[in-house]
Amino acid sequence: REPAATTGDADTFKILIATDNHIGYMEKDPIRGNDSFNSFEEILQLAQAHSVDFILLGGDLFHDNKPSRKCMHSTLTLLRQYCLGDRPCPVEFLSDQKENFANKFGTVNYEDPNYNVGMPVFSIHGNHDDPSGDGSLCALDLLSAAGLVNYFGKQVEVDDISIKPILLQKGSSKLALYGLGNVRDERLNRTFQKKKVKMFRPSEDADNWFNMLVIHQNRIAHGPTNYIPEAYLDDFLNLILWGHEHECLVDPVHNSVQDFHITQPGSSVATSLCEGESVPKHIAILKITGMDFQIQPIRLRTVRPFVMDEVILQAIEGLRPGDQNMVNDFLQDRVTEMIQLAMDEWKELNPDVAEANWPKPLVRLKVEYSGGFTTFNPQRFGQAFVNRVANPKDILQFYRRRTQTVSKSKSKP
Amino acid sequence: REPAATTGDADTFKILIATDNHIGYMEKDPIRGNDSFNSFEEILQLAQAHSVDFILLGGDLFHDNKPSRKCMHSTLTLLRQYCLGDRPCPVEFLSDQKENFANKFGTVNYEDPNYNVGMPVFSIHGNHDDPSGDGSLCALDLLSAAGLVNYFGKQVEVDDISIKPILLQKGSSKLALYGLGNVRDERLNRTFQKKKVKMFRPSEDADNWFNMLVIHQNRIAHGPTNYIPEAYLDDFLNLILWGHEHECLVDPVHNSVQDFHITQPGSSVATSLCEGESVPKHIAILKITGMDFQIQPIRLRTVRPFVMDEVILQAIEGLRPGDQNMVNDFLQDRVTEMIQLAMDEWKELNPDVAEANWPKPLVRLKVEYSGGFTTFNPQRFGQAFVNRVANPKDILQFYRRRTQTVSKSKSKP
Ligand SMILES: [Mn+2]
Ligand SMILES: [Mn+2]
Ligand SMILES: [Mn+2]
Ligand SMILES: [Mn+2]
Numbered sequence: 001r002e003p004a005a006t007t008g009d010a011d012t013f014k015i016l017i018a019t020d021n022h023i024g025y026m027e028k029d030p031i032r033g034n035d036s037f038n039s040f041e042e043i044l045q046l047a048q049a050h051s052v053d054f055i056l057l058g059g060d061l062f063h064d065n066k067p068s069r070k071c072m073h074s075t076l077t078l079l080r081q082y083c084l085g086d087r088p089c090p091v092e093f094l095s096d097q098k099e100n101f102a103n104k105f106g107t108v109n110y111e112d113p114n115y116n117v118g119m120p121v122f123s124i125h126g127n128h129d130d131p132s133g134d135g136s137l138c139a140l141d142l143l144s145a146a147g148l149v150n151y152f153g154k155q156v157e158v159d160d161i162s163i164k165p166i167l168l169q170k171g172s173s174k175l176a177l178y179g180l181g182n183v184r185d186e187r188l189n190r191t192f193q194k195k196k197v198k199m200f201r202p203s204e205d206a207d208n209w210f211n212m213l214v215i216h217q218n219r220i221a222h223g224p225t226n227y228i229p230e231a232y233l234d235d236f237l238n239l240i241l242w243g244h245e246h247e248c249l250v251d252p253v254h255n256s257v258q259d260f261h262i263t264q265p266g267s268s269v270a271t272s273l274c275e276g277e278s279v280p281k282h283i284a285i286l287k288i289t290g291m292d293f294q295i296q297p298i299r300l301r302t303v304r305p306f307v308m309d310e311v312i313l314q315a316i317e318g319l320r321p322g323d324q325n326m327v328n329d330f331l332q333d334r335v336t337e338m339i340q341l342a343m344d345e346w347k348e349l350n351p352d353v354a355e356a357n358w359p360k361p362l363v364r365l366k367v368e369y370s371g372g373f374t375t376f377n378p379q380r381f382g383q384a385f386v387n388r389v390a391n392p393k394d395i396l397q398f399y400r401r402r403t404q405t406v407s408k409s410k411s412k413p
Numbered sequence: 414r415e416p417a418a419t420t421g422d423a424d425t426f427k428i429l430i431a432t433d434n435h436i437g438y439m440e441k442d443p444i445r446g447n448d449s450f451n452s453f454e455e456i457l458q459l460a461q462a463h464s465v466d467f468i469l470l471g472g473d474l475f476h477d478n479k480p481s482r483k484c485m486h487s488t489l490t491l492l493r494q495y496c497l498g499d500r501p502c503p504v505e506f507l508s509d510q511k512e513n514f515a516n517k518f519g520t521v522n523y524e525d526p527n528y529n530v531g532m533p534v535f536s537i538h539g540n541h542d543d544p545s546g547d548g549s550l551c552a553l554d555l556l557s558a559a560g561l562v563n564y565f566g567k568q569v570e571v572d573d574i575s576i577k578p579i580l581l582q583k584g585s586s587k588l589a590l591y592g593l594g595n596v597r598d599e600r601l602n603r604t605f606q607k608k609k610v611k612m613f614r615p616s617e618d619a620d621n622w623f624n625m626l627v628i629h630q631n632r633i634a635h636g637p638t639n640y641i642p643e644a645y646l647d648d649f650l651n652l653i654l655w656g657h658e659h660e661c662l663v664d665p666v667h668n669s670v671q672d673f674h675i676t677q678p679g680s681s682v683a684t685s686l687c688e689g690e691s692v693p694k695h696i697a698i699l700k701i702t703g704m705d706f707q708i709q710p711i712r713l714r715t716v717r718p719f720v721m722d723e724v725i726l727q728a729i730e731g732l733r734p735g736d737q738n739m740v741n742d743f744l745q746d747r748v749t750e751m752i753q754l755a756m757d758e759w760k761e762l763n764p765d766v767a768e769a770n771w772p773k774p775l776v777r778l779k780v781e782y783s784g785g786f787t788t789f790n791p792q793r794f795g796q797a798f799v800n801r802v803a804n805p806k807d808i809l810q811f812y813r814r815r816t817q818t819v820s821k822s823k824s825k826p
Pocket of ligand 1: 060126413
């Protein structure tokens with residue numbers, strides 16, 4: 001296919017990077033049910049608007065290992081709507097497609113003569129949508145069989161891993177794309193320690209490839225072996241797209257020991273009401289020219305506003321532990337301010353949306369109640385906010401600060 | 414698109430008709446697990462070999478309302494493999510595609526510019542794969558979203574049904590294709606009785622259309638309203654493709670009151686060991702030229718051989734009710750003969766298959782044991798046949814003839 005001038009510099013890969021879309025998250029919730037779909041659609045629209053060469057996803061495309069029929073139907077429909085079309089993909093595919101893709105057809109979808117793919121999607125699997133059961137298939141295998149996603153990074157033998165990169169060329173730029181779908185952290189950690197993760201290099205001209213790895217693992221240590229230390233990753237790599245961690249840290253961080261950069265786009269929907277998820281959600285346009293790259297973050301506008309705050313009751317002057325009404329009024333005022341803050345910011349991002357279509361924000365207020373204060377029912381507290389927040393039942397989270405706290409998160413993003 | 418000379422007479426529709434493929438039936442059975450997939454693949458191969466214009470299915474494509482991931486993956490893969498391709502479909506589509514197809518794209522797949530469809534599939538749903546749950550979707554909606562099946566005959570309001578036909582033209586022949594996906598029999602019966610099933614006629618030249626209906630209901634009376642009497646169907650129809658009934662009665666039967674014909678292809682996999690399912694399985698090539706049609710049945714070769722017989726123990730001369738061993742030996746001999754019979758017939762159909770690949774047959778012997786005979790454990794009896802039949806555990810079915818028998822089947826084909 002001919003490179004198309006409209007997709008940007010003829011020697012520059014232009015890639016939309018995103019991860020952890022968790023499509024189907026809370027899909028039955030009357031308020032938040034469409035959030036994951038809306039943001040995934042926004043991402044597809046951004047890819048079109050920016051005329052990227054392809055979309056690269058870092059896993060957890062689906063929230064459930066077995067997405068509901070409605071979820072699968074919506075996803076197939078969105079991908080068909082946005083990814084098929086006449087626009088030629090200006091990227092030459094150089095590696096053996098049968099080795100890169102596990103499906104029966106063994107082709108990248110944009111070179112399949114039976115499909116018109118205008119915007120290819122490449123994805124690895126995460127821990128939420130990993131292969132399982134009869135035939136060791138995952139939801140991405142269905143999208144792959146339907147010709148709508150190029151699913152790569154599937155490992156056959158997790159104790160002895162060989163990764164052959166997808167080799168792509170655009171003009172004079174060459175991109176070697178390594179994919180490693182999620183493996184249980186302890187197990188992959190061990191495989192790394194045993195030096196059993198091998199990444200193949202292109203046989204010719206190895207130094208002139210931009211080497212990028214897509215991975216979906218814990219980046220933050222949860223216990224000694226329950227994550228993948230950055231130092232484990234080969235230092236010939238230039239850039240890591242790190243999935244699984246939901247906090248948006250999309251601006252590339254340099255690892256000076258390994259001399260590579262890491263970009264962590266974070267999830268496109270908050271799947272828990274914690275600090276990390278309250279960081280504004282972005283995807284990014286990644287441009288690669290020769291051995292150089294640039295990342296341009298783009299804030300997602302469809303994401304439901306989420307504000308988080310914390311209050312230590314005994315530090316509030318004049319607040320009397322015995323006076324429930326007073327504490328309640330105080331917290332109601334605080335939540336009201338948070339709603340205002342969330343909506344002000346949202347309106348700035350979305351100046352054209354009519355008030356009837358403003359979303360209800362997610363609000364989480366952590367309440368430290370030591371010093372004689374008592375907890376009360378958060379659901380009852382939330383009744384006053386039923387029409388103003390998306391999560392009236394769990395706005396408040398009571399806790400007591402302990403002298404020594406060892407936080408050992410068991411949540412799986 | 415230009416009509417292709419290779420697909421046959423330029424004025425003749427050439428359609429493969431089949432139904433009740435029940436893909437996924439017993440998919441976990443170590444012996445029979447692939448049967449439904451094999452026969453569905455054979456049907457796709459026959460469609461290719463006969464260069465039909467399209468495939469028309471009568472419902473129950475899937476056995477389970479929620480097919481397993483493996484089942485869905487295999488089906489997507491088979492359809493992509495056989496139905497996509499460069500061969501142009503020589504059939505003009507004249508009706509409003511948005512009205513015929515419920516999906517977002519509202520097009521017949523072979524006219525979607527993003528897909529190369531060489532062999533379109535049209536299907537209604539059956540009772541096994543009917544719409545349900547959130548969004549009222551069915552497994553065919555997924556295939557439709559993936560561009561691989563043209564799903565029609567979905568009813569929004571089952572108490573007031575309007576069917577607008579798919580209008581097709583090939584040369585001078587015109588085909589109006591009416592689809593009515595399965596509705597619970599009692600309910601549809603009532604809707605018919607209330608004259609609330611309306612079939613729209615083409616506004617122009619109504620008498621020159623060949624009118625065909627695809628329906629998936631009980632044809633045999635199971636109780637007064639638990640089926641659809643043929644007389645309920647409009648007499649302007651020329652041909653009915655009747656799904657749901659698993660017995661192959663594909664040769665068209667004329668209803669002289671209504672003056673239409675009915676073809677009942679029957680299932681492509683036996684889902685119960687009863688008489689109807691032991692009739693040799695066929696699909697057919699339907700040719701329609703002007704107001705004439707022809708049906709050419711084709712026997713399926715992949716279908717596991719199935720023989721059924723019946724023995725009345727007290728009618729067997731010399732058989733002594735008290736002599737268990739004698740009865741056992743007698744039945745073993747009888748089953749051995751049945752296996753022989755099944756395999757002889759199968760080999761005649763498949764002369765080129767090496768012995769290592771011969772299938773184990775399904776064998777069902779009904780044993781009438783009145784007159785002092787006793788039943789015994791069919792599973793133990795079957796142990797002698799473990800390596801020779803596909804259903805060792807239920808070869809024998811004991812029963813006693815009653816003077817008055819009212820059979821009221823509750824099974825759902
Ligand atoms: Mn994850
Ligand atoms: Mn995640
Ligand atoms: Mn049925
Ligand atoms: Mn059936």
